[in-house]
Amino acid sequence: MKRLHVDKVGERLTRHLAGRLSRRSVLARFGALLVAAPAFPLLPVQRARAGDAATDFSRAAQTHDDSACNYWRYCGMDGNLCVCCGGGPHSCPPGSQPSPTSWIGSCINPDDQRAYLVAYHDCCGASACTECSCTNTDHAMPIYRPQANNHVTWCFGTQGFQYHCSLAVLVGPAE
Amino acid sequence: MNARWTVTLAVSSLTLLPQGVGAGSRLSLVSPHAQPTPTHRASGLPAVQVAYLTSCGGCHGVEGISAPRAVPTLRHLTGTFLCTRQGRQYLVRLPDVALSVLSDRMLTRVINWVAFDLGAPVAAGPEARPYTVAEVTQLRHHPFTNKGLTRYREQLVAQFANRCVVPAGLRVYGAAYGSGSWKVPRR
């Protein structure tokens, strides 16, 4: 239940993939059909300079109510807000425990239009909190790219594995 | 952030936090209570750390420390792999590293930062010199496949024991989280 920020790249840089992947596939035949390579992630600072920092989420986000799904740093929050379960935006409610694992995305603060890295940790080991369920998927990635996936139950290394709620821990400005 | 798992920053070289933002020595950027939005213009995280955080830092931890049995600890340990030539190659040829979506140049910066800053070892090994872009570019073209990575890592660590200082933390990773009763089938 969460997500990450990558960018629209003007010019697609091509990765040096040749030689390190299977040669046996029919890729040679269909090569032209394939996307040559993934775009590099454009760092938020570059995106901000390019003037296209805002996302559909950030355009509608606010910075005063952290119990609402459109609070700015919840851009990748797909789960239940710990704020509504007795905790805070970066504090697990009593009875639960944060996993040291997380996924890290970036959200744009509409007040200063800057991108901030946010670590989405799950709080684990207490029965599910069903309050304030949000489905924010701004730049969230599928589960085969877990660096930015909010469907994984991020409860590794905790006493209990039960998902309770999710935090949005501010790591720092990304630019 | 919860005090039970907040790790104090003891190492000055670990500059994850922009100056003026991290109050005191804790990683917490924010006071435990209201902090809806940063109020002053702090300098941003260096690009290399942003790349580390968004590519690796979720599982491995913002400070390189995570759930140590499930995710290898990087903090003070990664540099230990620069003990042998194989260990040096290992860090780049890991598929999640070699096939990351970072450019050759940025990947080189991230690996150097992890090996010499975040994961700077207690004692530098014989292969402890910065990676060049050319070296990383060459190595990432040969990611490990069908290698049995968990076992290979164990073998490497065993090799280091004769030549370098091997911290105990290097041997923690690998204790499975899965079934208590499942046994590795004998082939």
Next chain:
Amino acid sequence: MKRMQSDRVVCGVAALLALFGVPRADRAWCSTLNGHGSPPVLQSETADITPFPGFTAHDLAYSGLDAVTTGGIRIIDGDTAKTVATVYSSQYANFAWAPDDHTLYVSETYWALGDRGRREDVLSIYGGPTLRNEGEITLPERLISDPKTHAFALSPDGHYGYVYSFQPASSVSVVDLYGRKVITQVEIPGCGLVFPFGERGFASLCADGSLAVSDVNAKDRYILRRSKPFFDVLNDPVMDESVAESKSGLALFVTYDGWVHPVQLADTPRFAPPWSIEQAAGLSPATSTAGQITWRPGGQVPFAYERSRNRLFVLMHEGPPWTFEQGGTEIWVLDVSHHRLLHRWAVPQSAYLLAVTQDAHPLLFALSQTWLWVMNAESGEVGRAAPIVAPGMVSAKGE
């Protein structure tokens, strides 16, 4: 039971004791308590089990969504929209139909003390004349996540099961379902999910936008090969819930922006050119540019594929980019052979999951968080509706 008279309860207890061999426990106690020693009432009915005739072509199975409802895999007869059977499951469970029409496999995880203590990952087997538990196979580990259809799948002949695991290192446990044991664990670093093909092979999607193919070599060992990236993972990744058909090996990987990447899964996969769902409908392709409001695929399980007619059913909504979990207000029916939109059907409420049967008279199932609609897959007519518990995963027989 709660209103039973206490003396009858004691009689019942006594009878039970007698059953377990406690001598003369029943009559003495009962006669004493009843006073007048009346003869036992002959039961006109006995508690038994409805025979389980096997799964039919119109059956639908769905799991409860964790955190919203209790677990369990519920089987619904599409012709009546009524529940016909339920099997037990843990939270975070996954399931798969066996090709034999009688067996259901559940991949699940238990901890000795609920969510803590010793952990057991198992593949539970349900079947026989009453759909009973027929044992389980212990797994090394498995992924714990929101429901993911492709985290557990069978080989087309039902001989092997593939269980995806994320610890967070990625691997796949290969299970011999006939021999009831895990054969091996295949590391798939940087990749996830399982899309089976052929006798023993499975493909996985990778974090760089490539495809990994694992299959056994002549020495019966799994070898993994990775393709070049075939989609732009950072800007427009293919969805976890894309459709794949293990018998033919056809996978239709669909991106957030609605590009369909047909891939023939094999040791040497064949990638056909991608086509756009929006273009098939005569619209401009959707992009990930902020502010572009257009029709996009979305939901929990937004796709269903019908083999015989080569049709793709997609839940579509109007919205900006990165709204791939938003429910669909319409179902679009696409001709996969000609990349053509055949129908646009409105759904009564936003739907989040789709499934379609694979018989000559196919039923299309659309599910919201509270309702199931059973539709004629050819006309779109809604035949029946039924209330359901919040669904996690869904699959029609034969899918």
